[in-house]
Ligand code: HEM
């Protein structure tokens with residue numbers, strides 16, 4: 044070991060700091076392009092003099108709406124990042140066929156296998172790990188948190204979240220995690236152990252490089268941020284609802300968000316613990332998960348799935364919530380079975396804790412244990428089915444308008460039911476013994492996570508887009524995006540079920556049976572169709588950015604009820620909403636609070652506003668985030684002085700914020716509230732006059 048005090052193991056040849064850059068042209072070119080594009084963006088910001096507004100309006104903001112947008116931008120960037128990995132894997136797999144059986148010696152077979160396709164096995168392992176990890180922790184979770192942030196306070200008629208500073212801090216810690224894990228692209232390597240990095244493969248003997256350490260510390264950051272966020276959202280929903288909004292008058296999206304955050308609060312601590320234990324194994328020679336020293340790798344698998352299974356419900360329950368908002372809106376009917384929807388959510392909350400064992404039926408738990416987990420898993424299909432039927436009954440005899448959000452919702456129902464069915468199939472223990480860890484499993488969970496989670500989130504973004512910006516995104520692009528995702532998904536993943544049943548295991552870098560190549564080529568074509576869907580979506584977002592520039596960042600106020608059939612409170616305030624959300628906090632009488640206001644001829648207040656109290660901006664979250672990137676970097680590369688300095692620094696920043704920060708907030712004067720509200724009044728008067 045040749046560690047230096049100043050640079051830790053950066054200088055240690057065994058740590059392979061620059062190997063990927065030197066030997067993988069793909070990595071080299073990616074890093075160069077990121078560098079060039081990054082430099083151009085920074086130069087543009089400097090030339091346009093945007094640093095000040097960026098700092099004041101975004102980086103230091105505590106406004107839940109702006110933080111929500113920042114989460115979603117992070118998620119979109121990470122979606123492109125994770126998708127680039129997916130496209131590489133599927134293109135590689137479509138090419139990677141070698142008949143190793145025909146080779147004369149094991150050495151030539153090994154060489155031939157390594158040269159199959161364009162990714163060697165080491166790089167392939169890094170890519171599937173990067174794809175899975177980034178998609179779950181830095182794409183899906185931040186996108187969810189973006190939607191939570193933007194929508195929850197508006198839906199419950201609140202002016203912000205309960206702890207605005209924690210919200211800002213949480214975002215910057217998530218951002219820090221995303222930066223840290225992506226540094227591994229250029230310096231060191233990504234982990235190779237899959238998205239959950241099972242021990243003992245992830246211990247120091249089998250994974251001596253820096254990849255697992257990057258993984259551990261960036262996921263710790265993501266975990267802390269997610270937990271902080273959950274505390275915040277639970278407090279917000281429990282304490283800040285508009286007067287009259289009892290629990291059973293909350294919109295279903297708020298309900299599912301509450302349950303999702305309760306889940307987070309219960310499952311992220313085990314994840315934090317399991318990563319601390321693995322870090323102790325790796326850094327301090329402990330033996331929690333090693334085979335020698337009386338450790339037990341099964342402990343890792345158990346703990347990690349105590350987190351991992353409920354995590355998919357963390358992601359999918361709010362997706363169900365989003366659907367429960369979209370379907371009534373575009374069917375022009377109230378949601379069928381509100382109460383059963385809520386109870387089904389609560390039943391899933393309980394059940395999701397007692398099914399984690401279905402991830403290791405083959406690891407020797409025995410018949411009794413497996414049976415319990417199998418039955419619990421099958422039972423989850425019941426409350427989920429209740430939800431699906433509720434959406435169908437809502438649509439039944441409704442006047443359906445096929446706007447993009449509704450297309451996503453219908454596409455979700457169709458696709459998610461398919462994925463759910465193959466999940467029930469996997470829960471049958473003898474079947475699972477055959478297809479465990481096969482490509483069939485890969486197809487199953489993408490079926491639920493793309494069909495269930497991604498479709499719903501993209502539908503949610505399409506649905507709330509006009510709320511956020513005042514304008515609807517380009518409709519043709521929206522429809523094209525949906526169809527590309529929908530068709531692309533089915534073309535990309537049905538062949539994967541098939542190759543799985545044919546015996547292909549997951550995480551394979553090359554194949555030997557040429558009969559399977561057509562299936563993998565088809566799958567690759569599907570992925571390219573999905574790519575078109577992503578391009579259409581990004582174009583929609585760019586369209587709005589251009590629109591924003593044209594209005595010099597101050598978007599004109601438009602119709603509050605963008606789709607004309609809004610039912611919950613977010614549609615009661617203008618689009619985009621003012622900083623304070625509601626000039627007068629609405630009083631709630633029924634579940635569909637805004638619908639009720641419209642029906643009962645509620646008259647909007649137009650004069651006599653009061654000053655409104657708001658929380659102040661803070662730079663503490665940003666600085667804490669930046670220090671944490673350095674702290675993680677120090678831990679990965681064993682630069683102990685950096686660890687000490689940044690650890691103390693982070694705590695100092697938080698303490699400084701608590702004692703020196705402006706906790707008193709400020710007031711928006713009544714005149715300014717009046718001016719802002721007049722904009723919506725003017726719009727509505729104009730609309731009324733022309734209608
Ligand atoms: C958009 C299209 C997507 C495609 C084409 C795709 C493709 C793939 C491929 C090829 C693998 C590796 C399979 C293997 O070799 O075992 C994989 C694994 C995985 N994907 Fe995706 N994926 C997509 C989207 C997503 C999304 C949206 C998520 C989650 C939100 C996700 C989560 C995962 C996870 C967790 C793994 C497992 C990684 C591991 O083996 O540890 N994927 N995906």
Ligand SMILES: [Cu+2]
Nearest residue numbers: 352398399402
């Ligand atoms: Cu599970």
